[in-house]
Amino acid sequence: MSTTPNISNFALGQWQPHEGEGIAQYNAVTGQLISTVGSQGLDYAAMAQYAREVGNRNLRKMTFHQRGRMLKKLALHLYGMRKKYYPLSYQTGATKVDSWIDIDGGIGTLFAYASLRKKFQDQPYFVDGETAPLSKEGTFVGQHIMVPRRGVAIHINAFNFPIWGMLEKLAVNLLAGMPAIVKPAEQTSYLTQAMVQDIVASGILPEGALQLVCGSGVGILDSVTSQDVVTFTGSASTGRMLKSLPQIVEQAVPFNMEADSLNCSVLGLNALPGTPEFDLFIKEVRKEMTVKAGQKCTAIRRILVPRQQMDAVQEALSQQLAKTVVGDPQLEGVRMGALASKEQVAEVRKQVGLLAEENELVFGQMTDFEVMGASAETGAFLAPMLMRSADGFKASRVHELEAFGPASTLIPYDNTEEAAALARMGKGSLVASIVTADDQEAREFVMEAASHHGRILILNRDSAKESTGHGSPMPLLSHGGPGRAGGGEEMGGMRGVKHYLQRTALQGSPTTLSNVTQTYQYGGRxxxxxxxxxxxxxxxxxxxxxxxxxxxxxxxxxxxxxxxxxxxxxxxxxxxxxxxxxxxxxxxxxxxxxxxxxxxxxxxxxxxxxxxxxxxxxxxxxxxxxxxxxxxxxxxxxxxxxxxxxxxxxxxxxxxxxxxxxxxxxxxxxxxxxxxxxxxxxxxxxxx
CATH class of the missing domain: 3.10.129.10 (Hotdog Thioesterase)
Structure with a gap:
């Protein structure tokens, strides 16, 4: 009889162990079996209907301010017990810093959206914009309102941020007044489940507001309706497949997709060795290659460098990467932990191999590297790898293939127009950054590259001390991007909340609309x-x-x-x-x-x-x-x-x-x- 823990799902208001053998979850550092997870036996149609009839009703009758205070209470509750999640996070391969980004960052997003309640009326709905005059005498006017959709938000999340990935979406849909079914990736769902257990036990959320599917979730979208919302974070190919499902298309279900993309960072033309900007660039690229072992949707995959500085950047970056100690994330001195699974290691090696056919591997190797306190054979480890392209306009794979791990490629450019053109060759990404002290250069790059990026960080000595960095999406700014990045937007302050609301134009007399909206309309009685x-x-x-x-x-x-x-x-x-x-x-x-x-x-x-x-x-x-x-x-x-x-x-x-x-x-x-x-x-x- 197996003694391996069975990770339960939370459905229809109760914890339900999965049926059957399930999927094995392994410690990314030691390779040891942690638990099994599955979704067999779950009735997705019943879960969605329960969310719509119970959770949606409970949330919808609350005002924005009540929902915001609920988020604040939940954030305080989780913040007080946040340290208990770190040991589980280490098992995903995350270091202490990686775990802080995931756990404390996720809870911080709850706090941010709790404060955002003050931007909305103290009503269950939002009165959007100004009154529109529709008649000469002012007796007939228009006013937009936004009300919670009467469905459920289904969140399909990636493996790299088991906590933040859940909370950054939950904060928004809960403030908007919609319940959620969360489907984290199977590899690391044990960490998500641990927090959901505490959320459920707290009793802070109303009944039906949150359900959890820890297994594969096959069929979870089969019963969606036009009032539901689907969000997806993961690979572009999987996202496109889900977005084209017949039920999604036929019901016109809002589908917000945030896909991994070929993000880039640009070293400015005048950011020469010895300047603060050159040092900032090297530090930022190294960080983005090694934080979460490069398993970030915002990580820098393409490093755009003035041609005359390629050797200097390669040397400086290689020196810094050489200082990166890979190993057990709980050990003092370890700077980079493991990837989430050995399957991910195999996938990254495959992609690096394909990239190396067009680009030179100038630092690191796929095997035979040192691992502190663990084994590269049993754990899911990789060392940082740096490649170099001779011509980014001729080498196509660097703009098409992503190695979702600690790997990145140096690409030369000759002027700002070329840098922007190379940035656009990624066919849409979540984030680009440019490190420069020249504001005119920054302006030129932004004007040429913004159409293909969801966010652009301009980094220099003035902002460096307080900058959150290239790879950090912020709750009040949109997180998403066009094209390959999925074409969606998450968070973004009030913008993200509106994704879960239905905008309706009301027409009538100012007096009637004042009474309906409980906001006085000019000209009313x-x-x-x-x-x-x-x-x-x-x-x-x-x-x-x-x-x-x-x-x-x-x-x-x-x-x-x-x-x-x-x-x-x-x-x-x-x-x-x-x-x-x-x-x-x-x-x-x-x-x-x-x-x-x-x-x-x-x-x-x-x-x-x-x-x-x-x-x-x-x-x-x-x-x-x-x-x-x-x-x-x-x-x-x-x-x-x-x-x-x-x-x-x-x-x-x-x-x-x-x-x-x-x-x-x-x-x-x-x-x-x-x-x-x-x-x-x-x-x-x-x-x-």
């Missing part, structure tokens, strides 16, 4: 009250509630006094003789005077629930105000956002956005702004 809104607590205020102020007639003295106070003596305000040829008929009041006077008209001076003015979101001066014109203000509650209490003793409060509509004696608006006020709540328990 006012709700008037005898009590000033600044005398009301957060809960007592209604969207659309409006205070009509007293009026003030603007004088030349107002303009002169404001100029004296502000120091703004712009000619249009102060010199009536200089107005010929301008749009102004006479001296015009300062826009900021109009806004300041508006505040004087609408502010209730007595102490009350309003704690402070929190800021100004937008402001437009739409019509000149001349001496003799009379202005008033319509102050309308536009939107309300409850805030959580950071400490138990904090005052329970929320942010109220007021539309400030300053109008003249004809009733036309002269200035429109949105101000934010912090308002005390009646219920001092607030949001925990």
């Amino acid at each position: 006012y709700i008037e009250d005898q009590v000033h809104p600044f005398r009301k607590h957060f809960e007592e205020l209604q969207v659309g509630e409006t205070w009509i102020t007293h009026k003030h007639t603007v004088s030349e003295t107002d303009i002169t006094n404001f100029a004296n106070v502000s120091g703004d003596n712009f000619y249009a305000h102060m010199d009536a003789t200089s107005l010929e040829g301008t749009i102004f008929e006479q001296r015009v009041a300062h826009g900021y005077f109009v806004l300041a006077k508006a505040a004087g008209l609408f502010v209730e001076p007595r102490k009350g629930p309003v704690l402070l003015n929190y800021g100004l979101e937008e402001c437009r001066f739409v019509k000149p105000v001349y001496p003799g014109m009379t202005i008033g203000v319509r102050l309308t509650v536009k939107e309300k956002v409850a805030q959580e209490k950071r400490e138990p003793e904090d005052i329970a409060k929320g942010i109220v956005k007021f539309l400030v509509d300053v109008y003249d004696e004809t009733g036309e608006s002269v200035a429109i702004a949105t101000i934010l006020t912090m308002v005390k709540m009646l219920d001092q328990n607030g949001i925990d």
Whole structure:
């Protein structure tokens, strides 16, 4: 009877051991059997329906802010126990640094998206963009909203980042209000499963929000519907095959693909040996060749170097690579661990062999290298390998074949235009970088290469200290690329969240759309009250509630006094003789005077629930105000956002956005702004 652990799947709200023999998972360092994994016995159609009916309903009824706070709670929970995952990560071949990128980096993405909740309304949906006027009298308008899709996100992830690969996608779909079925790669799914066990046990996510398939997942996409979303990270060939499945095509299922690509890094023409940029380039290339043993979708595969610097770069890079100690990642001094599996070693050797038919291997070798504290025969080890191309325009394989490991190729170029052309020959990649102190050179490269890359890092001495590097996707920036890289985008801040939302254009009267969206639409009916809104607590205020102020007639003295106070003596305000040829008929009041006077008209001076003015979101001066014109203000509650209490003793409060509509004696608006006020709540328990 076998005593090998059976890695369970999490489906339909419970842990389910796989049926049958399963797939063996091996320690990448020692070659020892860890466990078996499989997906036999899982009912994928039932899992997807459970996610749609239970998980989606539970998440969809939460607001963006509630979902964001849920992510924050989960991130804090996982951060507190993050060290327990490191021993398992070492078994994948990852060093401590590699593991930090995967584990702490993944948890950091949860924190980033938890904070992003503040960019969305405190509603289950997102009111997207400005109101579109659709009629002459303003009684018929349009407004886009975005609502969570009523399906499940199915994430098919690669083997190289078992934690980050899961969390960087989960953070986004959970904030958007969609549940997920996560399918990590079989080789390293034991690490993903360990974290999912802790997520499930925490009870932080609502029922149905997360399911896990640790085995092969064959058939997992057979029952997808048009409301589902599929994301894929892995090889371009596998991604294209999945994207063309009949169910994906027939149901028009959104399919976000992030494929491994032939990323490049460019040494600038003036980044000569002895300059900080030359040293930065060597350090960055070495790092990208050896971190995660080169098993990164963003790793540098093509090293583009000015022709006259090829020998210098080869020598400097070879010296640095020679210092890279390969071995057991838990040992002191080891800089590069193992690949994820011996199958990966065989695949990299095959690709390097093909590349070596057109390029010279100038450093490293595929066999007979030293391994510290382990065996190259039993573990999945490779040493760093550097190749050199004589002509990147004639050697085609370097732009077509990827060795997904610690291997890269030097390619010469003669000018920036050539460097960009070589970069484009990769037919689309996730990231390119250029190391240069010449901003004009950087601009030229970006303009010529950006069409073929999802991200471009410009590295020099100014940014080096804080730069996250060539290979680090950031939560608030898009991660993806065109062509070979898959044509998709992940993360990207709000952009990524919108991938899981359906955009719908609403049409109707401003009043109706205000009530539907719970965000006041300009021109909507006012709700008037005898009590000033600044005398009301957060809960007592209604969207659309409006205070009509007293009026003030603007004088030349107002303009002169404001100029004296502000120091703004712009000619249009102060010199009536200089107005010929301008749009102004006479001296015009300062826009900021109009806004300041508006505040004087609408502010209730007595102490009350309003704690402070929190800021100004937008402001437009739409019509000149001349001496003799009379202005008033319509102050309308536009939107309300409850805030959580950071400490138990904090005052329970929320942010109220007021539309400030300053109008003249004809009733036309002269200035429109949105101000934010912090308002005390009646219920001092607030949001925990």
